[in-house]
Amino acid sequence: MPSPAAPPAPLADSPSAVAATGLRKSYGGKTVLDGIDLHIPAGSVFALLGPNGAGKTTAVKILSTLIAADGGRARVAGHDLAADPQSVRAAIGVTGQFSAVDGLITGEENMLLMADLHHLPRREGRRVTAELLERFDLVEAAKKPAQSYSGGMRRRLDIAMTLVGGPRVIFLDEPTTGLDPRSRHRTWQIVRELVKGGVTVFLTTQYLEEADELADRIAVLNGGRIVAEGTADELKRTVPGGHVRIRFTDPAAYRSAAAVLHGAGRDDEALALQLPSDGSQRELRSVLDWLDSAGIEADELTVHAPDLDDVFFALTSSTATPGAGPAAASHQPKEALR
Numbered sequence: 001m002p003s004p005a006a007p008p009a010p011l012a013d014s015p016s017a018v019a020a021t022g023l024r025k026s027y028g029g030k031t032v033l034d035g036i037d038l039h040i041p042a043g044s045v046f047a048l049l050g051p052n053g054a055g056k057t058t059a060v061k062i063l064s065t066l067i068a069a070d071g072g073r074a075r076v077a078g079h080d081l082a083a084d085p086q087s088v089r090a091a092i093g094v095t096g097q098f099s100a101v102d103g104l105i106t107g108e109e110n111m112l113l114m115a116d117l118h119h120l121p122r123r124e125g126r127r128v129t130a131e132l133l134e135r136f137d138l139v140e141a142a143k144k145p146a147q148s149y150s151g152g153m154r155r156r157l158d159i160a161m162t163l164v165g166g167p168r169v170i171f172l173d174e175p176t177t178g179l180d181p182r183s184r185h186r187t188w189q190i191v192r193e194l195v196k197g198g199v200t201v202f203l204t205t206q207y208l209e210e211a212d213e214l215a216d217r218i219a220v221l222n223g224g225r226i227v228a229e230g231t232a233d234e235l236k237r238t239v240p241g242g243h244v245r246i247r248f249t250d251p252a253a254y255r256s257a258a259a260v261l262h263g264a265g266r267d268d269e270a271l272a273l274q275l276p277s278d279g280s281q282r283e284l285r286s287v288l289d290w291l292d293s294a295g296i297e298a299d300e301l302t303v304h305a306p307d308l309d310d311v312f313f314a315l316t317s318s319t320a321t322p323g324a325g326p327a328a329a330s331h332q333p334k335e336a337l338r
């Protein structure tokens with residue numbers, strides 16, 4: 001997978017489950033991945049976020065050997081993607097938008113087929129199948145055709161099938177899209193259990209809450225580049241958006257508060273003022289003290305801490321510059337970006 005432009009830097013020897021440098025991919029004249037670097041420690045959950053069409057699935061397909069990159073290098077589970085794709089394939093599991101479930105056969109038959117594909121001896125295949133069906137709460141449905149399964153059951157079967165070969169790295173491409181909240185939480189539980197067992201999970205998701213819940217590290221893909229990477233807390237700290245909102249029911253109280261508090265944003269319709277704030281106890285106390293000393297009674301005071309939505313909107317808005325860090329991203333509040 002040599003790069004036709006500059007040769008990529010050599011990959012450092014590290015215990016990374018995934019180590020990639022300069023991955024590039026274009027379709028026709030359109031650049032989808034414009035040189036992305038990834039370092040995912042073994043036994044962690046990594047989430048790749050990005051708007052529709054950002055190239056998340058393309059990255060998963062490259063790293064799971066389904067398609068070749070145009071440039072860059074990667075090691076997955078310790079094996080070089082280009083030189084030893086067979087070993088990569090033997091060490092990984094992939095599930096998501098391209099489900100492997102055959103609806104015409106039963107859940108159990110799907111599992112046994114997977115065991116055959118992994119050349120497990122018959123007895124061992126049956127043992128692993130029984131264990132996974134039990135673990136994924138599919139024992140009752142095991143003898144029914146998979147096409148009769150609910151979305152959540154099908155997704156669980158898909159992940160269970162991925163585990164038959166005992167993969168060390170699992171790629172979950174949008175694993176909970178279309179699932180109801182209960183099934184989503186169940187899938188999260190499964191991911192946590194996998195990681196406890198030492199598996200590395202590479203997750204793509206549209207749900208920022210999912211990344212927040214599960215991921216040790218998060219990368220945001222936009223314009224073909226990783227525009228930010230860090231823990232959820234690190235990413236949240238990099239964007240503005242924290243504020244205190246003070247709402248009034250008495251228009252006179254609202255007007256006198258707005259008159260004194262010049263810097264506050266006004267929402268005349270809702271009779272609410274908005275003050276930039278880090279949400280700290282000290283700042284909240286000073287707001288409350290100020291209201292008390294001015295003899296103004298507010299009806300509601302809410303604190304808005306920046307969340308991953310703020311990060312996502314700031315980094316992937318049309319005004320955000322691909323390749324620039326979060327500090328260079330748009331500073332518009334979330335509402336304005338929606």
Ligand SMILES: Nc1ncnc2c1ncn2[C@@H]1O[C@H](COP(=O)(O)OP(=O)(O)OP(=O)(O)O)[C@@H](O)[C@H]1O
Binds near residue numbers: 050052053056
């Ligand atoms: N085989 C292909 N031929 C041509 N273009 C493709 C092909 N596969 C993907 N693309 C294009 O590459 C871009 C990235 O697609 P990809 O599916 O990787 O994005 P994504 O981030 O996973 O999006 P989504 O969140 O919508 O699933 C899109 O513009 C898509 O149309």
